[in-house]
Amino acid sequence: MNKSSFKYFTKSLIVITILVNIISGNLMAQSKNPSPLHFPTPKNIDNMLFYIQRDPNINTAIYAINYEENGKINKSNPIKAYWIRYAEKGEKEDFSYIQRKFAYGIESKALNNEDFELQFVSYKKLPLTLKKIDSDQKYHVFVNVNQKKIQVEKIFVRIEGGSFWLPNVKYAEVTGIEASSNKIITERMLLK
Numbered sequence: 001m002n003k004s005s006f007k008y009f010t011k012s013l014i015v016i017t018i019l020v021n022i023i024s025g026n027l028m029a030q031s032k033n034p035s036p037l038h039f040p041t042p043k044n045i046d047n048m049l050f051y052i053q054r055d056p057n058i059n060t061a062i063y064a065i066n067y068e069e070n071g072k073i074n075k076s077n078p079i080k081a082y083w084i085r086y087a088e089k090g091e092k093e094d095f096s097y098i099q100r101k102f103a104y105g106i107e108s109k110a111l112n113n114e115d116f117e118l119q120f121v122s123y124k125k126l127p128l129t130l131k132k133i134d135s136d137q138k139y140h141v142f143v144n145v146n147q148k149k150i151q152v153e154k155i156f157v158r159i160e161g162g163s164f165w166l167p168n169v170k171y172a173e174v175t176g177i178e179a180s181s182n183k184i185i186t187e188r189m190l191l192k
Helices: 003-023 097-102
Strands: 027-029 047-054 062-063 079-085 091-094 107-109 115-120 124-135 138-146 148-162 166-177 182-189
Touching: 047 138, 079 107, 148 182
Parallel strands: 047 148
Antiparallel strands: 027 182, 047 062, 062 079, 079 091, 107 115, 115 124, 124 138, 138 148, 148 166, 166 182
16 A cells, blocks of 8 residues: 555544444533634535544545536436645635545435435445435535534534544534524544
């Protein structure tokens, strides 16, 4: 394994660990200070649904609608995902093969003409739904966290040390619009 593949493999393990802990219920609500890093907010990203940030660095994973040339959603691959490398002059970069297949990639299954079931490749039990909303005629991603349905805008993962193979994931946060109240909420989960 070359140095670049090894680096991507490490990042993949971090995401897998986080998603496994979120789904398995090993996380609980918490409200302490976020990462000491200053994260940029992605702006003017075409068709962005949500993004993921984590604190080994400020690079950001973007998840956007994948439209075909005719303006319709690509039903076999509705999500386009890639990095914005803020730590490297804000360059856009596709996920590596390892990141796409083992960590940050998303698999989808059409539920009907406008709705899709989404799963991170790193943990298939995290149920996300891509749905076109009547009120704005746009697609949004939804997830249930702590018995709250949230229209996902961002996910943040806090990592403090640990080892290469077993990072110390302190918590993960999902920020978005709570469906029942239409208010912005953040649900933070902490390892027990």
